[in-house]
Amino acid sequence: MSKMGDWLKIDLHVHTTKSSDGLSTINEVIRVARNKGLNGLAITDHDVPFTEHIDNFLIIPGVEISTNYGHLIGLGLTVAPKKGINIWEAIDFIREHDGIIVIPHPFDRFRSGINDIAWKIPAHAVEVINAGTILNSANKKAEFLANKRNLGKVAGSDAHMAKLVGFAYTLIKADPDVDSILKAIANKRTKPCGKTYGVLPKVEAFIKRQIRKIR
C-alpha cells in the first residue's frame, strides 16, 4: 500500500436502531454496506456513541450531536455530550475527545441543519452530499460553504433504513483503520460521491415507524 493508502469507499453518516428514529440494526446496515462494496461506515446515531465491538467490518465511531443550533457530527467519538448542548461547548467536547468536526446538512431545515452559524464555527469538513436531502439547493449551498471556507468535503447517506446505506459515500485516501481515516478527513483527502434518494424512502420510513408504534 502507498504511503497515504488507497481510496476507501466509506459512508460517513449512518444511523442504527440506537437512534430513536433508526429502523435497522448494526448487522443489517453492515450487510448492505458490504453488498454495495463499501470499505467501511461511520455510525453516527443521535446523541449516543457507538460502543459495540465489531471485528468483521470497518466501523468509524461517531455521534450526531443535537446542539442548540442543530446537528453537528463528531467522528471518532466514543462518548456523547448531553442532547441540546450549546454548539460551542459541543465543539470543545469533540476537540477534547480528539474527534473530527463535520457539519452535516448545514442548510437543510427539514433535518435540523445549523444554518448560518456554519459560516463561523471551526470544522474539519462539511457534508456536501446528504443523500436524504430533498432540496438539492441545500446540498449545493453546503458545497459553496465548503469551497468558500476551504473546508474538507464529505458525503453520507444519513440512512435510517439499511437499504439506503451507500446512496452517498466519501472516497478517502487512507489506510483501512480509524486513525488513518480520521487524519485523512482532517487533511481533506476526501472526495464526496453519490446522489440523493428522493421522497419515497421517507414515506416508507414514516409508515414503518407508525407500525412500530402500534406494535
Ligand SMILES: [Zn+2]
Ligand atoms: Zn442530522
Ligand SMILES: [Zn+2]
Ligand atoms: Zn443523521
